[in-house]
């Protein structure tokens with residue numbers, strides 16, 4: 183009998199197959215993967231999942247939309263190289279990410295560098311590499327111009343705009359109101375006027391409003407407003423825009439009750455938005471969706487091992503060798519207001535029914551180090567493997583790995 187267990191409330195658990203009662207990733211028994219990388223804890227990212235996700239996006243979005251990957255979501259070099267072959271461009275936010283992007287084989291023309299607080303050294307490295315600068319302020323523009331003069335270069339520069347609206351219901355707001363990101367929309371005309379007298383070649387606009395959004399209507403409304411703002415600002419530009427990066431913000435269903443975004447709806451709406459905008463844009467102007475989490479988040483699983491099982495005042499605690507030093511987000515300490523459980527499972531008893539409520543904790547000596555609280559699980563013993571799903575984005579690189587001095591986890595693209 184090949185019977186699927188009761189569907190869990192989280193889709194990502196179902197996205198992975200199982201064999202003989204054990205979780206598989208990329209078709210391989212998770213115990214074999216653990217042995218291959220030399221033990222737990224470890225992050226595994228499924229190549230086929232990422233490829234399928236990019237294909238699904240391409241199928242749903244207008245054909246003339248370019249897809250970029252924001253490396254911040256998962257900077258593992260093997261993942262970045264995989265992405266370089268799947269998407270149309272890479273977005274970086276530090277010199278370190280820029281080096282990764284250039285190593286991936288992606289053309290410099292398809293790499294853009296955003297982020298507040300770019301140092302002169304970073305600006306110079308980006309100008310020498312001939313990648314696109316997404317300018318975050320007038321001051322940054324002037325510094326970039328001075329460097330360009332010294333180098334005799336003519337760098338491409340886009341203006342990151344802090345819009346006069348927000349992406350509603352975002353997990354993290356990155357536009358609207360006072361922000362360290364981008365140039366306030368009302369200040370952009372003056373900046374563009376000044377840019378016309380610099381060595382910078384105006385390239386376009388970058389408007390990124392927010393992250394982790396699960397409301398299709400909010401995303402669609404934001405895309406409409408973003409396009410309208412870009413077209414209005416383009417009237418002040420020294421040359422027509424070659425690129426409009428309209429952001430992304432597509433969210434993932436992390437918690438019970440969350441639903442996957444309806445990509446078809448977003449795609450159809452974007453089609454209409456683009457069709458209207460195209461008549462005001464040069465034919466070769468690229469319109470870019472920039473996504474991180476949505477491309478890689480569900481492809482990753484964090485695997486740790488139960489090192490102790492104990493009962494405290496009536497509650498079961500599974501103490502693992504993993505924790506928030508690798509996967510801060512699952513502990514609830516990265517952007518969550520009310521702590522909720524990420525989808526978790528006992529990877530070595532994946533098909534067994536839940537028989538007890540447990541707390542799954544990490545090995546750090548702090549009460550913050552919780553991976554799951556009061557979740558129903560099959561009985562697990564010392565040596566069993568725990569899987570924390572949705573670990574492909576903002577996992578290892580967004581966690582305080584030096585905290586408490588444990589060794590780093592392995593990472594493998596399967």
Ligand SMILES: *Cc1c(COP(=O)(O)O)cnc(C)c1O
Nearest residue numbers: 252255390393394431473474475
């Ligand atoms: C963080 C960030 C992204 C990626 O956001 P996701 O929510 O992971 O898709 C894209 N662009 C910019 C400018 C960012 O800062």
